[in-house]
Amino acid sequence: MKFAFVTCVQLGLSCIEKIYEIGGKLDLLITLKDNKAKNKSGRVYLDDFSNLHNIDLVKINHVNDDEVIEILKEKEIDWLFIIGWSQIANERLLNAPIKGAIGMHPTLLPEGRGRAAIPWAIIKGLKKTGVTMFKLDSGVDTGQIMGSFEIPLSDDTTASILYDKVNDAHRFLIEKVWDDLVEDRIQMIVQSEQDASYWEGRKPEDGELSKNMTMQEADRLTRATTHPYPGAFLFKMDIR
Template sequence: MAKRIGWISFDSIGRSCLEAAAEAGAEVAGIVTLPGPPRPEVSGMCRFDDIAERYGAELVEARNLNDPECVAAVRRWEPDSLWVVGWSQLLRDELLAVPPGGTFGMHPTLLPRHRGRAPIPWAILTGLARTGVTLFEIPDATADSGAIVAQAVVDIAPDETATTLYAKCHQAHVDLVREFFPRIAAGDAPRIPQDPTRASHWPKRTPADGLIDWETRAGHLDVWVRAQTRPYPGAFTWAGHRRVVIWSARPEPGGPPAPAGTVVGHHPQGVLVACGDGHLLVREVSVDAGPASAGPALHPLLPVGTVLG
């Protein structure tokens, strides 16, 4: 069986999938990850030093997978297959040519639908009732278009947050690796071509895209906050020169009329803010990248009459 693998990842899902592959019989030859400590703007980023030591694997830190030094390291490992789980850069032909058993990736949607970036926030923002995770082959330098090995469906609850959906997709990734790595190693895993006429694409999101427009209806701002909460950078607004990231909120009936973005009242669970239609109860925030505050602790941070936006 072709069990020797190279692994490329910088996030917690990729780390868990690597452990699942090892438990399923993989021999981990080497790992490529990002350099430096985890950064808050890189969602889910974690370190792989200890896991590389555990498996006796070489650890290579790289920002560009296609740099000659990185390609040379992967060649040195002589992997039967290469796995990319949690890395947005496209692999070029020189790297893809290394493993004789192919290169495999994972994407948290049901391909060919919703290729592209930020799939977990977009799934909530667009109101999907279900999404999923796809394990697929990477034959060339295109994004999310290779033959499908397997898929898992993930239901999205009406009150889903990015935190809870990330956890569901995390587990679905692990389950697929655990089930299908042995079949890939044995050479009998499925290869189902994607239908390009069914493909759709989600665009990249940046932290700046989380800016709140308080003229929006409260019900949609609830979705806006839930879709971008941890482990993502969060929906945010401004209180004067202070940047306020809102981690948790919910629509709240009632409340006095006021211009959109005005803090109109204090509540045991937070502060009440007028929206374009309705009111949003803001329950947890961070101000200027400081620690999170919730409930009554928000009252001195956001006094009644503060105008956000």
């Protein structure tokens, strides 16, 4: 079984490192060209890891470029991991690997499809969230589930704490399913559309605190928007 991995952030690199920690290997690494997304949060460069483990590294402008399709087919890649990547893969790319493409989403799918999963889990006051590994399809986080890891939440959980737990959950899931992928015995579960929900994206201005908020709402927003996000804020009011 041959594997390729697409990423440009630390979250993806953590998964790659876990693969090698458990004795696995990758046949191809794909990342952004060095001059792109320089200010992206968690941006990493894969050159050192590629050189250390003698893995072919391809640097691209967009994951749907023809050169990506061609090299996946040329190398006869079975599974393509796309983790820590903001560009949306089109159907042509998803069909290029023999078995398909694999993604992860930081909720317990089908709950919380969409964007801003870490802040929303805290803002909504959920008792638990998690990370789901799934086969990518043309929908938004709708593919068949390969595995999940549950993360309990408390009234003290911040975005920083949850972000670290999400990172650990990614590594756990990689280890959990790796042998099943290699041995071609992975079991997949179709998501329940009846239980599905979708969370919208968030902008920095959505972190504004309001005098109409309850203490609980203000606390949740503050915890949800701390590092690595821009943070909550309140405009000073002139009461003269």
